[in-house]
Protein backbone atom coordinates (compact mmCIF):
# COMPACT_ATOMS: atom_id res chain seq x y z
CA UNK A 1 0.00 0.00 0.00
CA UNK A 2 1.12 3.51 -0.82
CA UNK A 3 2.46 5.92 1.79
CA UNK A 4 0.41 9.09 2.17
CA UNK A 5 1.27 11.84 -0.28
CA UNK A 6 -0.04 15.36 -0.33
CA UNK A 7 0.46 16.66 -3.88
CA UNK A 8 -1.02 20.17 -3.52
CA UNK A 9 -0.36 23.35 -1.58
CA UNK A 10 -3.58 24.81 -0.15
CA UNK A 11 -5.35 27.82 -1.66
CA UNK A 12 -5.68 30.95 0.48
CA UNK A 13 -9.04 31.38 2.27
CA UNK A 14 -9.84 34.33 0.01
CA UNK A 15 -11.65 32.79 -2.95
CA UNK A 16 -8.52 31.52 -4.69
CA UNK A 17 -9.35 28.51 -6.88
CA UNK A 18 -6.91 25.67 -7.52
CA UNK A 19 -7.36 23.22 -10.41
CA UNK A 20 -6.92 19.88 -8.64
CA UNK A 21 -8.20 18.02 -11.71
CA UNK A 22 -7.62 20.44 -14.59
CA UNK A 23 -10.81 21.33 -16.42
CA UNK A 24 -12.88 19.12 -14.10
CA UNK A 25 -12.49 20.01 -10.39
CA UNK A 26 -11.52 23.23 -8.63
CA UNK A 27 -10.62 23.47 -4.93
CA UNK A 28 -11.26 26.49 -2.70
CA UNK A 29 -11.16 27.21 1.01
CA UNK A 30 -13.38 29.17 3.34
CA UNK A 31 -12.70 30.23 6.92
CA UNK A 32 -14.37 28.57 9.94
CA UNK A 33 -14.87 30.38 13.26
CA UNK A 34 -13.39 27.56 15.38
CA UNK A 35 -10.14 25.73 16.18
CA UNK A 36 -10.36 23.91 12.84
CA UNK A 37 -10.13 27.17 10.93
CA UNK A 38 -11.05 26.22 7.36
CA UNK A 39 -13.19 23.99 5.16
CA UNK A 40 -12.37 22.78 1.64
CA UNK A 41 -15.11 23.21 -0.96
CA UNK A 42 -15.01 21.91 -4.52
CA UNK A 43 -16.49 22.90 -7.86
CA UNK A 44 -17.10 20.03 -10.25
CA UNK A 45 -17.50 20.71 -13.99
CA UNK A 46 -21.13 20.12 -15.00
CA UNK A 47 -21.53 20.78 -18.75
CA UNK A 48 -21.12 24.51 -19.25
CA UNK A 49 -21.33 25.19 -15.51
CA UNK A 50 -20.21 24.00 -12.09
CA UNK A 51 -21.68 21.90 -9.30
CA UNK A 52 -20.79 23.08 -5.78
CA UNK A 53 -19.68 20.41 -3.28
CA UNK A 54 -20.35 21.68 0.28
CA UNK A 55 -21.11 25.31 1.03
CA UNK A 56 -19.18 26.72 4.01
CA UNK A 57 -20.28 27.93 7.44
CA UNK A 58 -22.84 30.73 7.35
CA UNK A 59 -21.01 33.96 8.23
CA UNK A 60 -20.75 37.39 6.64
CA UNK A 61 -17.23 36.52 5.47
CA UNK A 62 -18.25 33.31 3.65
CA UNK A 63 -21.25 35.00 1.97
CA UNK A 64 -18.90 37.72 0.75
CA UNK A 65 -16.53 35.10 -0.62
CA UNK A 66 -19.32 33.44 -2.59
CA UNK A 67 -20.43 36.86 -3.88
CA UNK A 68 -16.89 37.27 -5.22
CA UNK A 69 -16.39 33.70 -6.53
CA UNK A 70 -19.71 33.17 -8.34
CA UNK A 71 -19.29 35.95 -10.94
CA UNK A 72 -15.68 34.89 -11.54
CA UNK A 73 -16.72 31.42 -12.80
CA UNK A 74 -16.89 30.74 -16.54
CA UNK A 75 -20.38 29.27 -16.26
CA UNK A 76 -23.44 29.05 -14.02
CA UNK A 77 -23.78 27.00 -10.85
CA UNK A 78 -25.94 24.01 -11.76
CA UNK A 79 -26.59 22.64 -8.29
CA UNK A 80 -25.29 22.00 -4.81
CA UNK A 81 -24.25 18.77 -3.13
CA UNK A 82 -23.82 18.57 0.65
CA UNK A 83 -21.88 15.59 1.99
CA UNK A 84 -23.59 16.00 5.39
CA UNK A 85 -25.53 18.47 7.52
CA UNK A 86 -22.79 19.89 9.78
CA UNK A 87 -22.80 23.69 9.72
CA UNK A 88 -19.48 24.01 7.91
CA UNK A 89 -20.82 21.82 5.08
CA UNK A 90 -24.49 22.82 4.72
CA UNK A 91 -24.54 26.21 6.48
CA UNK A 92 -25.00 28.18 3.27
CA UNK A 93 -27.06 25.58 1.36
CA UNK A 94 -30.31 27.49 2.01
CA UNK A 95 -28.76 30.85 1.14
CA UNK A 96 -27.18 29.52 -2.07
CA UNK A 97 -30.25 27.62 -3.29
CA UNK A 98 -32.45 30.65 -2.61
CA UNK A 99 -30.04 32.95 -4.40
CA UNK A 100 -29.26 30.67 -7.37
CA UNK A 101 -32.53 28.66 -7.61
CA UNK A 102 -30.65 25.42 -8.20
CA UNK A 103 -31.29 21.94 -6.77
CA UNK A 104 -29.70 20.65 -3.58
CA UNK A 105 -28.56 17.02 -3.34
CA UNK A 106 -28.14 15.33 0.07
CA UNK A 107 -28.96 12.04 1.74
CA UNK A 108 -32.34 11.92 3.47
CA UNK A 109 -31.09 11.69 7.06
CA UNK A 110 -28.66 14.57 6.51
CA UNK A 111 -31.32 16.72 4.87
CA UNK A 112 -33.72 16.34 7.77
CA UNK A 113 -30.95 16.85 10.31
CA UNK A 114 -30.19 20.11 8.49
CA UNK A 115 -33.86 21.12 8.52
CA UNK A 116 -34.09 20.84 12.32
CA UNK A 117 -33.86 24.01 14.28
CA UNK A 118 -30.61 23.65 16.14
CA UNK A 119 -31.33 24.55 19.72
CA UNK A 120 -27.97 25.03 21.38
CA UNK A 121 -29.33 26.26 24.72
CA UNK A 122 -28.57 22.81 26.27
CA UNK A 123 -31.40 23.25 28.77
CA UNK A 124 -33.70 20.35 27.92
CA UNK A 125 -33.92 17.64 30.57
CA UNK A 126 -32.33 15.25 28.05
CA UNK A 127 -29.35 17.56 27.52
CA UNK A 128 -28.95 18.00 31.26
CA UNK A 129 -29.19 14.22 31.85
CA UNK A 130 -26.52 13.57 29.20
CA UNK A 131 -24.07 15.98 30.81
CA UNK A 132 -24.93 14.92 34.38
CA UNK A 133 -24.32 11.28 33.49
CA UNK A 134 -21.00 12.34 31.93
CA UNK A 135 -19.93 14.07 35.16
CA UNK A 136 -20.15 17.63 33.80
CA UNK A 137 -21.53 20.16 36.32
CA UNK A 138 -24.61 22.31 35.65
CA UNK A 139 -22.40 25.42 35.88
CA UNK A 140 -20.11 24.07 33.15
CA UNK A 141 -23.11 23.29 30.93
CA UNK A 142 -24.42 26.84 31.41
CA UNK A 143 -20.97 28.06 30.32
CA UNK A 144 -21.09 25.84 27.20
CA UNK A 145 -24.52 27.23 26.24
CA UNK A 146 -23.19 30.77 26.64
CA UNK A 147 -20.15 29.97 24.47
CA UNK A 148 -22.28 28.31 21.78
CA UNK A 149 -24.36 31.44 21.19
CA UNK A 150 -23.61 32.60 17.69
CA UNK A 151 -23.24 29.07 16.35
CA UNK A 152 -26.96 28.78 15.65
CA UNK A 153 -27.96 28.56 11.99
CA UNK A 154 -28.54 32.02 10.54
CA UNK A 155 -30.24 31.58 7.18
CA UNK A 156 -33.33 29.38 6.63
CA UNK A 157 -32.53 25.90 5.28
CA UNK A 158 -33.31 24.84 1.69
CA UNK A 159 -36.97 23.77 1.62
CA UNK A 160 -36.55 20.83 -0.80
CA UNK A 161 -33.84 18.40 -1.80
CA UNK A 162 -32.93 15.60 -4.20
CA UNK A 163 -32.07 12.40 -2.44
CA UNK A 164 -28.64 10.76 -2.55
CA UNK A 165 -28.54 7.10 -1.54
CA UNK A 166 -25.79 4.68 -0.72
CA UNK A 167 -24.69 2.54 -3.70
CA UNK A 168 -26.58 4.72 -6.20
CA UNK A 169 -24.93 7.22 -8.53
CA UNK A 170 -25.02 10.91 -9.32
CA UNK A 171 -24.07 12.07 -12.81
CA UNK A 172 -22.31 15.44 -12.96
CA UNK A 173 -21.38 16.52 -16.47
CA UNK A 174 -19.46 13.73 -18.18
CA UNK A 175 -18.83 11.69 -15.06
CA UNK A 176 -20.82 9.24 -12.99
CA UNK A 177 -20.12 9.42 -9.26
CA UNK A 178 -20.74 6.36 -7.10
CA UNK A 179 -22.21 7.25 -3.70
CA UNK A 180 -20.95 5.69 -0.47
CA UNK A 181 -22.69 6.46 2.80
CA UNK A 182 -20.92 6.52 6.12
CA UNK A 183 -22.07 6.65 9.74
CA UNK A 184 -20.43 7.54 13.02
CA UNK A 185 -19.43 11.12 12.24
CA UNK A 186 -22.93 12.08 11.09
CA UNK A 187 -26.02 9.98 10.40
CA UNK A 188 -25.85 9.38 6.64
CA UNK A 189 -22.75 11.07 5.28
CA UNK A 190 -22.27 10.73 1.52
CA UNK A 191 -18.87 10.49 -0.19
CA UNK A 192 -18.69 10.55 -4.00
CA UNK A 193 -16.30 8.40 -6.02
CA UNK A 194 -15.57 8.67 -9.75
CA UNK A 195 -13.64 5.73 -11.14
CA UNK A 196 -12.87 7.44 -14.45
CA UNK A 197 -11.46 10.53 -12.73
CA UNK A 198 -9.89 8.41 -9.97
CA UNK A 199 -11.22 10.87 -7.39
CA UNK A 200 -13.05 10.55 -4.07
CA UNK A 201 -14.85 13.62 -2.72
CA UNK A 202 -14.61 12.31 0.83
CA UNK A 203 -16.29 15.07 2.88
CA UNK A 204 -15.42 14.38 6.52
CA UNK A 205 -15.47 10.61 6.02
CA UNK A 206 -11.76 10.36 5.25
CA UNK A 207 -9.36 13.14 6.21
CA UNK A 208 -5.64 13.01 5.59
CA UNK A 209 -4.12 14.58 8.68
CA UNK A 210 -6.78 14.86 11.35
CA UNK A 211 -9.27 12.36 12.73
CA UNK A 212 -12.92 13.26 12.18
CA UNK A 213 -14.93 13.64 15.37
CA UNK A 214 -16.81 10.48 16.34
CA UNK A 215 -18.95 11.30 19.35
CA UNK A 216 -22.04 10.26 21.30
CA UNK A 217 -24.49 13.18 21.13
CA UNK A 218 -27.06 14.28 23.73
CA UNK A 219 -29.96 13.37 21.39
CA UNK A 220 -28.89 9.70 21.25
CA UNK A 221 -27.05 9.00 24.50
CA UNK A 222 -26.94 5.21 24.10
CA UNK A 223 -25.51 5.27 20.55
CA UNK A 224 -22.39 3.34 19.55
CA UNK A 225 -21.06 5.61 16.78
CA UNK A 226 -17.53 4.22 16.87
CA UNK A 227 -18.78 0.79 15.81
CA UNK A 228 -20.60 2.42 12.87
CA UNK A 229 -17.56 4.52 12.04
CA UNK A 230 -15.22 1.51 11.89
CA UNK A 231 -17.63 -0.34 9.57
CA UNK A 232 -17.83 2.78 7.37
CA UNK A 233 -14.03 3.04 7.25
CA UNK A 234 -13.81 -0.55 5.99
CA UNK A 235 -16.40 0.30 3.33
CA UNK A 236 -14.62 3.40 2.07
CA UNK A 237 -11.26 1.65 2.43
CA UNK A 238 -12.30 -0.79 -0.34
CA UNK A 239 -11.76 1.91 -2.96
CA UNK A 240 -8.51 1.87 -4.97
CA UNK A 241 -5.43 3.02 -3.10
CA UNK A 242 -4.28 5.29 -5.95
CA UNK A 243 -7.47 7.39 -5.70
CA UNK A 244 -6.95 11.12 -5.26
CA UNK A 245 -8.88 11.92 -2.07
CA UNK A 246 -10.37 15.41 -1.94
CA UNK A 247 -11.36 15.87 1.71
CA UNK A 248 -13.33 18.67 3.39
CA UNK A 249 -10.48 19.63 5.73
CA UNK A 250 -6.68 19.74 5.47
CA UNK A 251 -4.98 18.60 2.25
CA UNK A 252 -5.91 16.39 -0.71
CA UNK A 253 -3.95 13.16 -0.63
CA UNK A 254 -3.08 9.83 -2.19
CA UNK A 255 -2.99 6.72 0.01
CA UNK A 256 -6.69 6.06 0.68
CA UNK A 257 -6.29 2.53 2.05
CA UNK A 258 -3.30 3.46 4.15
CA UNK A 259 -5.26 6.34 5.68
CA UNK A 260 -8.36 4.20 6.36
CA UNK A 261 -6.12 1.71 8.17
CA UNK A 262 -4.34 4.49 10.08
CA UNK A 263 -7.68 5.84 11.29
CA UNK A 264 -8.77 2.38 12.39
CA UNK A 265 -5.47 1.89 14.21
CA UNK A 266 -5.86 5.29 15.87
CA UNK A 267 -9.21 4.27 17.35
CA UNK A 268 -7.81 0.88 18.33
CA UNK A 269 -5.05 2.63 20.28
CA UNK A 270 -7.52 5.05 21.87
CA UNK A 271 -9.76 2.15 22.93
CA UNK A 272 -6.78 0.53 24.69
CA UNK A 273 -5.86 3.81 26.36
CA UNK A 274 -9.41 4.30 27.61
CA UNK A 275 -9.52 0.71 28.92
CA UNK A 276 -6.15 1.23 30.65
CA UNK A 277 -7.37 4.48 32.25
CA UNK A 278 -10.50 2.71 33.54
CA UNK A 279 -8.30 -0.06 34.96
CA UNK A 280 -6.02 2.47 36.65
CA UNK A 281 -8.85 4.45 38.22
CA UNK A 282 -12.62 4.19 37.66
CA UNK A 283 -13.90 7.54 36.47
CA UNK A 284 -16.67 9.54 34.80
CA UNK A 285 -16.70 10.35 31.08
CA UNK A 286 -15.59 13.89 31.82
CA UNK A 287 -12.81 12.72 34.15
CA UNK A 288 -11.59 10.23 31.56
CA UNK A 289 -11.75 12.84 28.79
CA UNK A 290 -9.47 15.11 30.85
CA UNK A 291 -7.01 12.25 31.34
CA UNK A 292 -7.23 11.17 27.69
CA UNK A 293 -6.96 14.43 25.76
CA UNK A 294 -4.72 17.44 26.10
CA UNK A 295 -7.04 19.91 27.79
CA UNK A 296 -8.32 22.71 25.58
CA UNK A 297 -10.53 25.20 27.37
CA UNK A 298 -13.08 26.02 24.62
CA UNK A 299 -16.69 24.87 25.06
CA UNK A 300 -16.78 23.18 21.66
CA UNK A 301 -13.51 21.35 22.35
CA UNK A 302 -14.75 20.16 25.75
CA UNK A 303 -18.10 18.99 24.34
CA UNK A 304 -16.33 17.13 21.52
CA UNK A 305 -13.84 15.55 23.95
CA UNK A 306 -16.72 14.35 26.16
CA UNK A 307 -18.64 12.95 23.16
CA UNK A 308 -15.54 11.27 21.74
CA UNK A 309 -14.61 9.69 25.10
CA UNK A 310 -18.19 8.48 25.48
CA UNK A 311 -18.05 6.92 22.00
CA UNK A 312 -15.01 4.86 22.97
CA UNK A 313 -16.63 3.88 26.29
CA UNK A 314 -19.86 2.85 24.49
CA UNK A 315 -17.79 0.58 22.25
CA UNK A 316 -15.95 -0.95 25.21
CA UNK A 317 -19.26 -1.31 27.07
CA UNK A 318 -20.79 -3.27 24.20
CA UNK A 319 -17.71 -5.50 24.14
CA UNK A 320 -18.20 -5.92 27.92
CA UNK A 321 -14.66 -4.73 28.53
CA UNK A 322 -15.89 -2.00 30.87
CA UNK A 323 -18.85 -1.70 33.22
CA UNK A 324 -20.93 1.34 34.04
CA UNK A 325 -22.55 2.17 37.36
CA UNK A 326 -24.65 5.14 38.44
CA UNK A 327 -23.51 7.08 41.51
CA UNK A 328 -25.83 8.69 44.06
CA UNK A 329 -25.03 12.03 42.36
CA UNK A 330 -26.35 10.70 39.03
CA UNK A 331 -22.96 10.25 37.28
CA UNK A 332 -21.97 7.20 35.29
CA UNK A 333 -18.69 5.74 36.51
CA UNK A 334 -16.81 3.36 34.24
CA UNK A 335 -14.51 0.63 35.53
CA UNK A 336 -12.74 -2.24 33.86
CA UNK A 337 -14.82 -5.45 33.80
CA UNK A 338 -14.01 -7.88 36.57
CA UNK A 339 -12.52 -5.18 38.84
CA UNK A 340 -13.97 -4.83 42.32
Ligand SMILES: [Zn+2]
Pocket residue numbers: 084086185186204
Ligand atom coordinates in the same frame (compact mmCIF):
# COMPACT_ATOMS: atom_id res chain seq x y z
ZN1 LIG B 1 -18.70 16.98 9.82
Ligand SMILES: [Zn+2]
Pocket residue numbers: 039086088089204248249
Ligand atom coordinates in the same frame (compact mmCIF):
# COMPACT_ATOMS: atom_id res chain seq x y z
ZN1 LIG C 1 -16.37 19.19 8.41
